[in-house]
Amino acid sequence: MIRPYRLAGSLLLAASLSVLSACSIFPKPEVVDVYRLPDAQTPIAASQAAPVAWSLRLDKPMASNTLNSQNIAVVPEGNLVSNYKGARWSDPAPALLRNRLLDAFLQDGRVQALSTDDSNLQSDYELGGELLAFQTHYNGKNPEILVQYNARLVRSSDQRIISSRRFEVRQPLNNPQVPQVVAGFGQASDTLMPQMVQWAIQQGQAQPQR
Template identity: 30%
Template sequence: MNARFRLHALLLALPLAACSSLFNVQRTPFTIYSPRLAATAATDAPPMRVDWQLAVETPLASDALDTVRIVVMPRPGVIEVFPGARWSDSAPALLRNLVVQGFENSQRITGVGSAASGLRADYALAITLHDFQLEIDGGTRAVIRLQARLLDYTTNRVLAAQAFDAETPARGSDAATAFAAFEAALNQLVPGVVAWTLREGEAMHANRKE
């Protein structure tokens, strides 16, 4: 074998070796969790359907919460994540989608969707997500805290604001039991946000008509 042929064979072998090393890389398995909202109407929602439309904005959150990782706080100020678990979407997007679904489940409003849907809305629901984690110190529990603001969609003026929170005990500190606690907390919190928004929005809309 001459030198030129040996060099050519070596160059062909290099990409094959690189591909082989990629396939041999160990991949860490993880489970994707997607919370579901119970198909029940918000109990405190106005009894009649509203005739205005609402855009639900993607909640604002810190970098620590704006992630698909499931956040764990073993003690105040310390943030960790479950290594083998992921949300199906980032926490803010996950919450936005569940809130939209909550409005749909209420059967009180037809014109509702995300702000990116192109809906010609009368009002907007803006949310700041403060907490979305499993807290272990003082008892293991899923904690969700947020600030909701109802805005005039045209002027962006704040019409009403309300804080919401939910804490649901978890049976353990693993990802599966954390997920069950988060799902219960969301089913407690989202209907409250929906009912408050519908009440405030209907009151504002009635004032506009006067």
């Protein structure tokens, strides 16, 4: 005859072993740090020129699967594409860059009728293109941030490309650790944004105004 207290003890032991077994089967979840693209260290000064008479919609650029994700991409050598372990962007890279560009246009102030492809509002022009590179790139032993953006300004009424330009920024890195890499992406964006804003406004203003 099995006594009740012995039966209860056996059941408790079996339950404990089951829990320990389950803990050993399922790995601990990876701890991931989520980074946003840093704000501009030197905000664009508000333009003293008169506001333009046209509206502009900012589209997220198209990108490869590698870049259209929250992974922070790195090319350590040759054609090998990897990403930083334990670190992610807060949004996919195309959205990060589009939102940063929106901030730059707002700071400049000349285009006051701004929207994005998230709202899909009607506009006179659309600014988009392809994000070709948004990654840490090792040039020999010296890492750098590489951003390549093939930009297109399109007239919304007939989808005609009125101007296109390829932008490229390389930002050297003194420290390959992730926080410094993220800061490097911010510095590269500081260089890129004023160039894109100025180019887009010049091209829009060069078109016949209705």
